Amino acid sequence: MIHRRGELNKDTIDRDWPHQVALRADRCTGHNYVTLRLFCEGLSLCPRGHSFFRDGIDITVFCFAERADAETFQQRFGGEFLDPKSRPKLPGS
Helix, strand or coil: CCCCCCCCCHHHHHHHCCEEEEEEHHHCCCHHHHHHHHHHCCCCECCCCEEEEECCEEEEEEEECCHHHHHHHHHHHCCEEECCCCCCCCCCC
């Protein structure tokens, strides 16, 4: 795996933005993407998230530094809280 200088890697994200909410990827596209991003302005959202594949569904993970921000996001958009330790580490796993 190649890491680029200055790029956030998954371990750093899991450490610094441990409060993570998983949403179906199809709920994060088009006008929903704009709505999600505007809602997150001022929240402790990581500039980079994760994604993985589970039960034939693409999942997008939004990562927050503050638990209250993750709870606010989850109340508005649904999804499930995800423990970084239990998130699949490899695509398709």
